[in-house]
Amino acid sequence: MIRFLIKRVLLGVLTLLATSVLTFSLLFMVPRNPVQTLCARECSTARLAAISHAYGLDQPKVEQYADYMKGIFVGRDFPVAMGGHCPAPCLGYSFDNEERVTHTLGRVMPVTISIVLPALVLWVGIGIGLGMISAIRQGSLLDRASVGFTLVGASLQIYTVAEILLLVFVYTTHLLPNPSYTSIFDNPAKWASGLILPWVTLALLSSAVYARLTRAQMIETLSEDYIRTARAKGLRKRTIYLRHAWRAAMAPIVTIAGLDLGAVLGGVIITEHTFGLQGLGTITVVAAHTLDFQTTMAVVLLGAVFVIVANLIVDVSYAFIDPRVRL
Amino acid sequence: MIEPLPRSVDAISTDEGPAPSEMVAGRSPGQVAWMRLRRDRTARISAYTLLVLFAIAIFAPLISKVMGIGPNDTFQDATNDIGMPLGYLGGISGRHWLGLEPNSAYDILIQLVYGLRNSLIIAVLAAIISTTIGVVMGIVAGYVGGWVDKSISWLIDFLLVLPFLLFAIVTLPLLESLFFSSRQAIPNAWEMGLIVFIFTVFGWMGTGRLVRGQVVSLREREFIDAARAAGAGPLHIMLRQILPNLWAPILVTFSLSLPGYVTGEAALHFLGIGIGGTAPDFGTMIFNSLGYMQTDPAYTLVPGLVILLLVLAFNMFGDSLRDALDPKSSR
Secondary structure, three states, X not given: OHHHHXXXXXXXXXXXXXXXXXXXXXXXXXXXXXXXXXXXXXXXXXXXXXXXXXXOOOOOHHHHHHHHHHHHXXXXXXXXXXXXXXXXOOOOEEOXXXXXXXXXXXXXXXXXXXXXXXXXXXXXXXXXXXXXXXXXXOOOHHHHHHHHHHHHHHHOOHHHHHHHHHHHHHHHOOOOOOOOOOOOOOOHHHHHHHHHHHHHHHHHHHHHHHHHHHHHHHHHHHOOHHHHHHHHOOOOHHHHHHHHHHHHHHHHHHHHHHXXXXXXXXXXXXXXXXXXXXXXXXXXXXXXXHOOHHHHHHHHHHHHHHHHHHHHHHHHHHHHHOOOOOO | OOOOOOOOHHHHHHHHOOOOOOOOOOOOHHHHHXXXXXXXXXXXXXXXXXXXXXXXXXXXXXXXXXXXXXXXXXXXXXXXXXXXXXXXXOOOOOOOOOOEOOOOOEEHHHHHHHHHHHHHHHHHHHHHHHHHHHHHHHHHHHHHOHHHHHHHHHHHHHHHHOOHHHHHHHHHHHHHHHHOOXXXXXXXXXXXXXXXXXXXXXXXXXXXXXXXXXXXXHOOOHHHHHHHHOOOOHHHHXXXXXXXXXXXXXXXXHHHHHHHHHHHHHHHHHOOOOOOOOOOOHXXXXXXXXXXXXXXXXHXXXXXXXXXXXXXXXXXXXXXXXHHHOOOOOO
């Protein structure tokens, strides 16, 4: 177990390093000097060069990369105009936002987390619950309705769902306010009412996919011999479904969930963009547009860290879900 | 004297000749799959839907000519002073079947027809190229083994970790800025090419991993030993002995990858990434329509429903194809 963990963590770190090198070299192909945005007001070539020098942008690329990585682990020093010393997880300074990237991230992360976590609870709950019920009641009206929902739901697009929800709940019936972000600590009720549409939008599609997977897995598991044995020895239905079948059916679903996380990130970006929420996704799109190198790099690294860590958790949880797996 | 070995195993196995027609003829796996597919109602309906949509995409210029409306024609005289189309439901009339776009005053139907065309061109190209790359990488990794396998497998694992849409969002403006300055309009063909390129780079790994797994187990089978003993080279074994055994999974992943590219392209344009071109497309239409949700809901819903129909048909057909090609399935 420990050896496996160490091996996986090392592999994850290696992948992260490779991602950072790849992104860094990709972004450095850009024929654009970030200082130019600072110098929108007429700037002589000499002044441009001086500023570039102060920010370390005239160094060789390899050295700039080393500086960047050093900034993440031990922090680095910026000119006073950029706020002086930048402590340990320093992700650089965005010339477009005129602030440190960590500041920008600190501002937008609560928004994204407020969208993702409740949505996650919703879609896991609805998806797995619906899948289980329809597998147990195979062929019933509920099962058929749920199969229909999963088929259409998995093909729906986030923006289409968002449009329909907005049209029904905000523009026609005025049941909900136009989606917006309020901090949960300021006003929990407003937080929930402002974000419920993004939650439902993000959760609906994923729950359709997971309901479908769970149903297929559950049906397969329920036809296995050990379930028949459990039935034959007179166990209660609830025990059979929840203790015996559920655990075996979950293992493959958890694996797929791990592989799916990249897609979830994409879903978050589209959801934020549709509802106009200022989260991680929105700043990613803006940064990509303006070729804001520092912010883009930070967002990509953050995305990779998220996927790698989540995959590690998935692998470890495998051992807990399925007793046959020995790490 | 030693007899020359036959050049391939095919030469031995095809000696029997055609069976007489009165005999009970066995069906080839391909025939069985085809028969199952034809009996499957879902497959039939989705296949017809796809055929119609592909026909619309292919004959888009013809439709445009018949309707007498080009993709860049505007009808400002059919809108009021604030750019909203006159008439009901976004200006639906005998001439404009789905109404007009507010503000730009494009004909929605023609925009959709061309959007479908562009979307399908990108999706089909990306699917063909990425599947080809995946198959080649998978076969080479699985058959050659050793460090080649290790490095290809590592590359697959690495690229799979990178979040697809995030990387597409980041790389498309980057590549465009490499070739064009920000003031320049980007030709449509270039933009589509760049999108296909990015989709291919980040899209081949699934097929690659699947094919590699299959090849690793096929490699140990007797018929490969036989081919090798008969003196076949590695290229012949990979292409003529192994590849024909992989058509079923390749076809399934190919058809299931298409909707992913359709939605990926729409998502990119929806986010406003890579709209240097002027070609009509779903994503831009949907994003533009968000602002008119209260005033012109028909405009908002139509492109979304077309994408839904397309993706649903692709998904259902792909699933049916998988069922039909699976020898274990009893349907």
